[in-house]
Amino acid sequence: MRHLYLIGIGTGNPEHMTVQGINALNAVDVVFIPDKGEAKTGLADVRREICARYLTRQDTPLIAYDVPVRQTADRSYTQGVDAWHADIAAVYEQMLTDNMAEDGSAALLVWGDPGLYDSTIRILQRVLARGNVAVDYSVIPGITSIQALTASHRIPLNLVGKPVEITTGRRLAASFPALVGTAVVMLDGEQAFAKIEDPDAFIYWGAYLGTDDEILLSGRLADVAPTIAATRAAARARHGWIMDIYLLRKGQDFDD
Numbered sequence: 001m002r003h004l005y006l007i008g009i010g011t012g013n014p015e016h017m018t019v020q021g022i023n024a025l026n027a028v029d030v031v032f033i034p035d036k037g038e039a040k041t042g043l044a045d046v047r048r049e050i051c052a053r054y055l056t057r058q059d060t061p062l063i064a065y066d067v068p069v070r071q072t073a074d075r076s077y078t079q080g081v082d083a084w085h086a087d088i089a090a091v092y093e094q095m096l097t098d099n100m101a102e103d104g105s106a107a108l109l110v111w112g113d114p115g116l117y118d119s120t121i122r123i124l125q126r127v128l129a130r131g132n133v134a135v136d137y138s139v140i141p142g143i144t145s146i147q148a149l150t151a152s153h154r155i156p157l158n159l160v161g162k163p164v165e166i167t168t169g170r171r172l173a174a175s176f177p178a179l180v181g182t183a184v185v186m187l188d189g190e191q192a193f194a195k196i197e198d199p200d201a202f203i204y205w206g207a208y209l210g211t212d213d214e215i216l217l218s219g220r221l222a223d224v225a226p227t228i229a230a231t232r233a234a235a236r237a238r239h240g241w242i243m244d245i246y247l248l249r250k251g252q253d254f255d256d
């Protein structure tokens, strides 16, 4: 049966690759690289750099595939994502059928860790459910943007004995700080931190983590929120895109 390795590649620094990931990369017949839409962000370049650095057989085929664009018009968020995943599943199915022998192996390089705010696993499960192509798969964990953020800021993720919520900008206001003392916010296009009015909250923000362009800012939220918003806007304009993440904290170790 075909075997697909979903390899977590970390978040921009090729040195985030684990030995397990490198070994899997070197065990496969072909490597799939998402290209479309990622060209402008340099994300495809990181994947190519990883292949150039770590592939011991430089003749391993790298096959680029187009990622369909999510349609948002006339549909709810959930409907849009569902239809988008169906489109990607169709691309995967074709790609696996066309480029893998029935007993062949391939790698798909997944940003960060495949289990965190990434749908590669669930889209592959759709492909399996369709039943048109026989494929087994393994997941190789990767360094997440959360780990990259806390490591760069040199902080622990959690307060002693306290929970952490991982959420999106859309949902932040529903939980922080009323329900959780630590929230990690990903996929925030609306800068939801700017709407949190809490004088005691602290923020640790990072953009382009792991890359040469990494930016870090931290401080009392009320003091640094305007600086983060301005820095984010300027960086986004300069690069044409941005990937950022932040941790909001209220409270201290041993404060209860």
Ligand SMILES: C[S@@+](CC[C@H](N)C(=O)[O-])C[C@H]1O[C@@H](n2cnc3c(N)ncnc32)[C@H](O)[C@@H]1O
Pocket (backbone or CB within 6 Å): 011, 012, 111, 112, 113, 114, 115, 116, 117, 118, 143, 144, 145, 146, 185, 186, 187, 188, 206, 207, 208, 209, 210, 211, 243, 244, 245
């Ligand atoms: C679709 S999610 C993918 C997360 C990824 N699977 C992981 O393990 O981190 C994309 C979000 O992750 C965060 N992210 C990923 N890479 C990042 C980086 N290098 N710097 C800052 N944030 C990053 C951003 O919040 C971005 O909106």
